[in-house]
Amino acid sequence: MSSAASSVSAAYDTVLRRNPGELEFHQAAKEVLDSLMPVVERHPEYLDAGILERICEPERQIIFRVTWMDDAGRVQLNRGFRVQYNSVLGPYKGGLRFHPSVRLGTIKFLGFEQIFKNALTGLPIGGGKGGSDFDPKGKSDAEVMRFCQSFMTELHRHIGAETDVPAGDIGVGGREIGYLFGQYKRLHNRYESGVLTGKSPAWGGSLARTEATGYGTVIFAQQMLKTKNRSLDGARVIVSGSGNVAIYATEKAQQLGATVVGLSDSSGYVYDPDGIDLELIKQIKEIERGRISDYVARRGGRAELRTSGKVWDIAREEGGADVALPCATQNELDENDVRSLLDGGCAAVAEGANMPCTPEAVELLHQNGVLFAPGKAANAGGVATSALEMQQNASRDTWTFDYTADRLEQIMVNVHEQCAQTAEEYGKPGDYVLGANIAGFTKVADAMLALGVI
Ligand code: NDP
Ligand code: 2IT
Numbered sequence: 001m002s003s004a005a006s007s008v009s010a011a012y013d014t015v016l017r018r019n020p021g022e023l024e025f026h027q028a029a030k031e032v033l034d035s036l037m038p039v040v041e042r043h044p045e046y047l048d049a050g051i052l053e054r055i056c057e058p059e060r061q062i063i064f065r066v067t068w069m070d071d072a073g074r075v076q077l078n079r080g081f082r083v084q085y086n087s088v089l090g091p092y093k094g095g096l097r098f099h100p101s102v103r104l105g106t107i108k109f110l111g112f113e114q115i116f117k118n119a120l121t122g123l124p125i126g127g128g129k130g131g132s133d134f135d136p137k138g139k140s141d142a143e144v145m146r147f148c149q150s151f152m153t154e155l156h157r158h159i160g161a162e163t164d165v166p167a168g169d170i171g172v173g174g175r176e177i178g179y180l181f182g183q184y185k186r187l188h189n190r191y192e193s194g195v196l197t198g199k200s201p202a203w204g205g206s207l208a209r210t211e212a213t214g215y216g217t218v219i220f221a222q223q224m225l226k227t228k229n230r231s232l233d234g235a236r237v238i239v240s241g242s243g244n245v246a247i248y249a250t251e252k253a254q255q256l257g258a259t260v261v262g263l264s265d266s267s268g269y270v271y272d273p274d275g276i277d278l279e280l281i282k283q284i285k286e287i288e289r290g291r292i293s294d295y296v297a298r299r300g301g302r303a304e305l306r307t308s309g310k311v312w313d314i315a316r317e318e319g320g321a322d323v324a325l326p327c328a329t330q331n332e333l334d335e336n337d338v339r340s341l342l343d344g345g346c347a348a349v350a351e352g353a354n355m356p357c358t359p360e361a362v363e364l365l366h367q368n369g370v371l372f373a374p375g376k377a378a379n380a381g382g383v384a385t386s387a388l389e390m391q392q393n394a395s396r397d398t399w400t401f402d403y404t405a406d407r408l409e410q411i412m413v414n415v416h417e418q419c420a421q422t423a424e425e426y427g428k429p430g431d432y433v434l435g436a437n438i439a440g441f442t443k444v445a446d447a448m449l450a451l452g453v454i
Helices: 003-018 023-035 037-042 044-048 051-056 104-121 141-158 174-188 209-226 244-255 278-287 292-299 311-316 335-343 359-367 380-394 401-425 432-450
Strands: 060-069 075-086 092-098 127-132 164-167 236-240 259-265 268-271 304-306 323-326 348-350 371-373
Touching: 003 023, 003 037, 003 044, 003 051, 023 037, 023 051, 023 104, 023 359, 023 432, 037 044, 037 432, 044 051, 044 432, 051 432, 060 104, 060 141, 075 092, 075 104, 075 141, 075 164, 092 104, 092 174, 092 380, 104 127, 104 380, 104 401, 104 432, 127 141, 127 164, 141 174, 164 380, 209 244, 209 323, 209 348, 209 371, 209 380, 209 401, 236 244, 236 311, 244 259, 244 278, 244 323, 259 292, 259 311, 268 292, 268 311, 278 292, 292 304, 311 335, 335 359, 359 371, 371 432, 380 401, 401 432
Parallel strands: 092 127, 092 164, 236 259, 236 323, 323 348, 348 371
Antiparallel strands: 060 075, 075 127, 259 268, 268 304
């Protein structure tokens, strides 16, 4: 084994030894480390400074108890997390996820991905992530508020506009960010707008932040398709999930002339051959907090609810699927799903979610020449627009929707360009996984070298 290969393998062994049982984190770390062999061959200075091991170890991991009272007056208990992963490029930056499946390893995998994603945006933000195993589903507004207040009562001492800036993720949207901000403000007696992003534009948030992740994912997909002289105009698109990212990926795909024929949630999926009715899904998901089944009940026409199988099965329907956008959660698209997509003639997959495709699925997509955009590149528009929100807060300014959306578009075009160029430079044209991992890693590693042994 070359010394580069043995160093990469030693770094991965350390990840396994230090983080037993954290399978999602192992998966994310392996994917990045596997891409780095040619980099450390060219740059032995990274090995001499121990960068591979250091970059896999969070700077700080915070775990705390969150106690709150439900509407019936019973005491409820959850666990809160914040993993402050890497701050060489700027304050820790990354969302909060509230979902019953959240464990330390979940937050670590998300925080690790965030380091490289944030570096790719070219904006001054480090990487972090947080959350809780709290399940907002079925809770009243008052319960969500009390949970958020209790969560922030501990978290506030660890964050700040120059320290660590959380935002939303699964289960955390505008409502939760409002309650979290209110409690932070109360505890500090400071209107520190830049301590959280994803705020409502009515009180310090940025226009276009709500749309940014989904829009950015579709802009990235469009850039990839362009390299093959194709486009989203006239394409049939399947989107998974029906939350923030899925809804705005649908909106942008429709604006570019595509027909989105499927959406899902954790209880099933809809096949809507005439194309998703965007206003109806927004009403049901964003306002009523309803289910995909409510959409089908009200949509009528040819829309069908399916409660077995997966949304990717739609690729086997007449008309197939040209593009797939997984926008729900990790490991939701596997090898079998890729086989369905291949049968349906799929040309591109862009990850709106974080790590939604299994490693085997990615391998099969690559083998079959399907364009594939990894989440750390394709969904970077959300955090990039969060950084634009921080800029507006720091300058006490507000920008128009169009100006902010234009900046987002430029950033996504640039992220695509960096990934494509880096893949080419390393002899693997079209390999966006390699391109994203190497381009993101190099920026962080160079800053780590410059800042010394800290
Ligand atoms: P939301 O909470 O708004 O929506 C999540 C959607 O995914 C819902 O439809 C939900 O269905 C579904 N889902 C979540 N978990 C599961 C699960 N375990 N099994 C099946 N379906 C599931 O979250 P977002 O749209 O914000 O986030 C979606 C993905 O995008 C996540 O991977 C997130 O990390 C990533 N992301 C989000 C960004 C953002 O700005 N919000 C930025 C970059 C990436 P149900 O309601 O039934 O649970
Ligand atoms: O995964 C992500 O990039 C996010 N959830 C958004 C993070 C942010 O700080 O806007």
